Amino acid sequence: MPKNLSEAVRWYRAAAEHGDPIAQCNLATAYLLGRGVRQDDKQAASWFLAAAQQGLPPAQNNLAFMYYTGRGVPRDYVKAAKWTRRAAEQGYALAETDLGYLYEQGKGVPLDYVAACTWYSVGASGGDDRGIARLKSLSSLMRPRDIADAKRLALSYVLQRGKGSEGFTADSKASMLDQQ
16 A cells, blocks of 8 residues: 555644644654655754654654754754753663764763763663764773773663663763762
């Protein structure tokens, strides 16, 4: 049975306009990729924002991508980091790895290899293989003590998250290390 993308978009739009965050995210993706509608980055960003504000991690991470690349919105690394963090702190593995990359590059957040390594580890533990590859690359630039700190932080974060924690933030790094 052939797919009717225009019909799917019509149904997504109806649900999105009634506030359904999954429909909003799907409609945004259709606009981003030009599937069933004319490709439109501004519409994509607008619908990702609507879903992201309702707390949907894939929408938050996709909105972060829009800010990171400047597609449909002005390029803004701080906003990219904000939305990536929101998705990461909900356990969205792709965002966890992406947040590690932002820390590794110092884009929107302070340059911090320990935080980068921590988030790469957390993302990898959530199933994002990109985290493993980034860990291997970044580890060659770090001191063994910093690598050990990052591993402890990642383990602590994953354990806390399992208990309903609000998650790891750069600000909590020092206090978590003090508890070790």
